[in-house]
Structure formats: C-alpha cells, structure tokens
Amino acid sequence: MARHHVRARVNGDPVEFLCDTDQTLLDVLRDELALTGTKEGCSTGDCGACSVTIDGRLTCSCLVLGVELEGKSIETVEGMAKGETLHPLQRKFLEHAALQCGYCTPGILIAARALLERNPDPSETEVRFWLAGNLCRCTGYHKIVDAVLDAARDMRRPANA
C-alpha cells in the first residue's frame, strides 16, 4: 500500500512525513518524527496522555489520522519551552511537585495551556473539569490543579501579558 506524503507544521517548524492511511497522528509524531514527548496511554481517546493542539484546538493525537494533517499546525510538549526558558506551566509544575511519574505530564501541560489561552483566570472547578479528560494515577490531581492556578496567576501579571 502506498504511503501518503503530508506537509504540516509541528511546533512552528515545517515538516514532511510519509504515513500509512490508518496511522494516527500519535504514531506519526512518535515513530516518524521522533517526537516521543507525546505519550500513548490508551489509543482510544480516554486518557489524554497524547494531547496536542491542531490549529489551536486541543485534541487526542491518537484519534486523528496522519493524513488529516496536511497544511495543519500541530503543537506538542516539545514546543512549550522557548529555548532555555520554560513555559510558566512547566515551571509551576516543577515548583508544586505536580508530577510524580511524569507520564501524564506532557498531555496535562498541553491541555492546561489550551485552557489558559481561553480562560486566563479559571476557577479551581473550571480547572478540574477542563482537565477531566487527562488521567493521572499518581497525584490525586491536587498539586496539578494548584500548579495550573498558580501559573495562571503568574501569566496574568503585566510582565507576562
């Protein structure tokens, strides 16, 4: 079976890849583009570990096919830090000890960034419901929620506006 040639952007950079018709974006990122920061937890869209944004929209990359990405712009965890500077969410996750094993962390960071882009001042309840699609088995979510709220406070300060 012939593979498909796809041109897209990943974390701002132009990429080209070949993929099978049934190959998911998750497998394309991990196996074709060597971007293994996006994690596989279930491949059925239930755990959120593979969360990315496609043209700004939060998506489980296991539920999208590689061939659908022609001309699209994908953001993954590898694109969150700018050079040596961590994104405020990444910094706050470390400061709050909001990760234990760290496996769900890339997906949760992407999901949390998508929330703060839409709602820079979410309530605790809004954070909890927004992140309800991202499973974490280690933390009980307590410190994750705190880290997101703290990052939001940080990002609302004028210096970060």
Added chain:
Amino acid sequence: MPDTTHAQDRMLKIVGTRPIRPDGVPKVTGIARYGADFSLPGMLWGKILRSPHPHARIRSIDTSRAQALPGVKAVMTAADIPDQKHEYVGPERTAVNFWHVTRNVMAREKALYEGHAIAAVAAVSKRIAEEALRLIEVDYEVLPHVIDVEEAMKPAAPLLFEDMITRGIEPPPAKPSNISKRLEFKLGNIAAGFADADEIVEHTYRTAPVHQGYIEPQACLARVDADGQAELWASSQGHFPIRTLTAKVLGMRVSDLRVYPTEIGGGFGGKNVPYVEPVALVLSRKSGHPVKIVMSREEVFKACGPAPGASMTIKLGLKKDGRIVAADGLFKFQAGAFPTSPVMNACMCGFAPYDIPNVRTTGYDVVCNRPKTAAYRAPGSPVSAYAVESTMDMAAVKLGMDPLKFRLMNIAKPGTPTVWGTKHTHEGYAQTIQALMKHPACSTPLAKNQGRGIASGYWFNNGGESSAAIHVNEDGTVLVATGSADLSGTRASLGMMAAETLGVPFDQVRPIVADTASIGYGHLAAGSRTIFATGIAVVDGCNKVIDDLKARAAKMWNVSVDDVVWQDGHAMYAKSDGKFEPLSLKAIAAKRATTGGPIVTEVSVNAGGVGPGFATILCDVEVDPETGSVKVLRFVTAQDVGRAIHPAYVEGQMQGAAAQGIGWALNEEYIYDDAGHLANAGFLDYRIPVASDLPRIDTVIVEVPNPSHPFGAKGVGEGCFVPSIAAVANAVSNAIGRRMDDLPMSPPKVLRAIKNPNA
C-alpha cells in the same frame, strides 16, 4: 501520650525542604525517555497473540503462515522458552514458583484467561506484526471456566490445574481443587475470647478486582547478540529483579543480561514482574534484531495485574467498655490464573492496628480464570482493612462510641503482639488518630445525605537489599548513583539525604538511577522501601566518603585523622587553635590526585529495622438519593512517615493514594460477561477518578522518627493507602444508614441499598 509529633531532634538544612526534583525538567519538556521511547537501528516491532478464551486446552499452534509473511523476522511460542521446575522458592510471603511464572509469560498446555499470551511475532513494522498474528492458527479445546472466587472454591468447579492439592491442610486433601493454599494465624484463644465478649459484631464483604491503572503501558526494548549477551531497556519497578526473573525464565546467565532502567510511567506494584521482557529477548535472539514491544491498554487490562477481588467475613468480640477481646477473620482471595495472591498480607495486616488478645485469621488463595494478580500498593492490606475497618465502624455504632476514641482505646503499641508472632516495636499510630481528633474536619457538621467515615490501617513497610555509589567529582560536585527505580521523585529525596549528610548544597549533588552493570544489586522500588533502605545505603556511602575526605585533609595538614572533624561540608581541625583554615569538600576534591586518587565509594546494605506505616483517614461524602451517586466532599489522611524527607512528595503520595482508594471504593472493577470475557478493558469503561471527581486532599504528616534510619524515615507510599477504601465505605454507609459490603459502591448498588434497606 505525645502530641502529633514533628521530629526536631537535630538541625537539618535540606531534609524537610522542598527543592525542585533533579529529574524534573526533562519530564516537563517531553525529553524524559520512558519504556516505549527507546529505539535502535534495525529495530523490529514485537506483538503478542492472546487467547480469546478464558479457559482452553491448546491442542496445537501453527505459525508457518505467519513465519512466511514478508517482513516477519521471528515467531515464537512457549516452545522457545525452557520449562521450569514446579517448586515454591523464597520466603513464604513472597514465594515464587517459576513453573507458574513461565506459563504466565507464555501459555503452554492451557490458556487460563482471556488475554493469556499464546505466541509472538517480530516484524519490520507494527502493521506487518499485527497481520502476522492473524495468520497464527491455534487449535483450542474450549473448557468450562470459573471467574468468581466462591464459585471457584466449590467441589464441582472447573479445575485450572487438574493436580493441584491445597497446601496448608494436614492431612492434604485427597482431591485436587482450585484452592492453592490455606493459611491460618492464631493468637490467644478465640473461643474463650468470644465467650468473654458482651457484644459480637459479624459481617461479610466482597470486593472486585481492580487494576493498578498506571498510565504507561508495559514496554521494553531488547537486543541479543549472537554470543548470547543481551541488553534490555525496561520500564519496571526494579531493573535488578527484572533481570533476575527474566534470566531465570530464559535460562540465561545473569551476567549476560544488562538491564537499563527507563523512566517509568507509574507502577503501583504492577511493574514488579516481567511480562513483555522475556518475549522481546527471545524474538531478538531468534531474529538477530533489536525488538521493541509496547502493550496496548487492552492488553494491560487483560494480561497484567490486577489486584485480587476477595470475599471476607469478620467477627469482633467486644466488652461494653469498648475493649476488643476477640477477632476472627476469614479472607478468600482470587489469585487469578496462577497461585499466590497477597492473602497472607491480608491475614497479617487486617487486625495489626489493634491490641486484641485473641485473634485468628484464615486465608484461602484461590485460582480462577482471570489474569494472574499482581501487587498493588500495600498488596492485600487495603482489602482486609476494608472488611476489618467496616466491622470496626459497626462495632463503634453498636457500642455508641466515637470511632476515633474507639480505635484509640484499642490501638497496638510497642510490645503489642501481632498475629504472626512478633511484637510491635514502634510508636506512631496513636499520633495519627490524635492528629485527626484535632483536625477542623472532625468537627465540621454534616448536612442531609452526608456521612463521615473513619478508618485506620497498617502496612509493614520494607527494608532489604540496596546499593549506592558516591563519586566526588574534581570540581566538588557529587554523583549519587543507586539501583532503585524512581517512580515518584525518589532521586530528589535520596539526593537530599546525601547533600544533608555531606553538608553541601542540594544542587551540588546529582542523583541518578544506574543500570544493572553499573551498581550493586538493588531490590524493587516497592513495599515503601526506597527512602528507608536505599536511603540508608546513600547515607552510609556519604559517611564513608566523609571518612575518606577527613583522611585526605589530615594528610594535607600532616595531622592525625583523629584530630579532623567534618562539619557543614568542611574538614575542620578539631584542636581549633587557628592553625588550619577549614577545607571544603571542593578544596579537597581539587587535590584528589595527590591525596590518593578518585574519591569514590560504593555501599550495599540489607537494611533491617523497618518502621511500620500507620495511617488514619477521615472521609466525608454526600450521596445523591435519586441516583445513588457519591461525591467525596472531604478527605484527610494522617500518616506516620517517620520523617518526611521531601514533604511535597510525601503529600503527593498521600494524595495519590487517596485518589486510588476513592476509585477502588466507588468506581473501579473488572466486569466479566458470561463467556468469561473482560467487558471493560479500557479507560472509558474502567473508570479511574478524574480531576473533577475529587476534592482537595488534606494531608497531616506525622513524624515519629524511626531510630534505625539516619533521618528517621519509615516509608510513605502504602500506609496511607491501606485505610482509604474503608474510610470511603464507612462514610457512604453512615450517609445512607446501611452497611455497604460489596465493592465498588457504584451508583446502582448504592441506589439499591437506599431503596431496599432490608435486602
């Protein structure tokens, strides 16, 4: 009795603070590499064919068509693995029978559960590997199956092993059964104890099997050279035990297998034993290529873990004044398809929190056509605590006593005998109860449809074999290498203990997890043992390094080493006559070549002196009387951890344990259809708690130091988990006025209990 204790017997600069973990940045940038993130040139993808039947004899397996598919490089079955002797080896509580282990890695005579591995292939792509699996022809003779523990114990039940005679019964039964083992512990005289009782409370409970639910599926990468030397990148809770078990299963020499620890995406006991590792190694040997295997979530549910379901009866004999004078516990545990559930832990831990003069616990280990159970966070103890602490709750109600005061009156103290013969030796339990008594949650009033649950629990914690190497680099930085897998931030805590001991800043220390060829043996990161046992190895190693540094300072000053002391990261001349300026670790490191060469030490320990994990939990819930849905309003865990090395990660353990306990109590269960197929092998239908299900989790860290650890640590990961299920169950029971004795307390069950209070 002392108040809630926080250890302050010495001035500490680093232990007890909250630095950023040294392995943190790669984990927030996506660079950290987990089991599935490793690749090698020429790598193949391995896939495993699994049984569609819960119980079937394997008449034959024809792999020829799969083998012939272009792109397939190797096909294997159990015929490619040596068979093992049928014998139980190791201490009774953790005994292993490799005849079973090898059959769980790959089925031989029979498939014993849906998802049991039958054969495997390695191919140049995932797609070809999957296609090859469809070409393998297995001739099954489907057999009747048994899923439920009570059904499996009946004389007419289908037998998983036609020759299994129950161990632990004298004389041995004449007929085989699915009961692998019976065990019994006794203390005092329970007949006399119950005869002496004013009140008796007895109740029966059932729990469903639940999965550990780590988010990272099992994954590994293996390569085997033509001379038999092999390398394995494995996501596990202990690369040394994985090496031991895998080498044994494959008949390899241990020295021929080098295992590299990958970052691990959660384990909770579920990654203590190999599943995919021996398969990948055989496929690599046969193909001559590196082979990667990554399980799907469905495979994880069907073939790994879970924790056992159980059927239990608890009977308590009480005096009117609240003293417990007799206790009898019956624990029937599902082992899954092969013997050895944690029922022995259940028998030992259930009544361990209490000083009861007359106790009996009886356990049955029962096989059934489900995946072989694996450890899950204090294996066995949360299940027995659910039954015992529910009965304790009933007893407190019957006696009209406050549940905390009732427990405090009966607690085990140092000197209290345990049912397994030794005596408790540690304080710490009372302080967890007293901490809750003082907590504002305890006096928060409850509204309609709300209930409060209290529960306590005991876990052994663990010590054992650990190794640590300390390297002082030429610029005064320090490498701390251990063989303990880091599931949760233990590198940070181990590095903190090293920095504290050496007297250097935390960021001067770099803690790493070393592979099996680069450090001495280290046992599993399990049993809440890492901070205790590996911590002892790290601190011992640092103290040896300090001795070396003092000797070098003495040499530089040309004085006796007896006149050199180590303080705040400096060698000081003890006579303090101002003759010598203190020498920093860095200054001595700079002179290493002229003072004896590299400053390196490696220490291995078999750590004893373990301090137990006691915890007490308060949980408030609200039950929706129309839907039966339960909302957890408040959750407070008080745990004696001995000493919190990094309090943020201690809180994290307690909070994560709360979430898992709430899931176990309210939602999680393995659901089988009549054909013996798992009906909910995915995160959509096997529902673990999400952020919007949970409240904030309040933590009270109690510190009653363990004198056997240099900083007093006891362990944290499991003790806090033990009472969590019971606390939720007691809260729900109190909210609806009906004892909830069948887990999970899903909305339909709660609704039934509300609508039919006498059913």
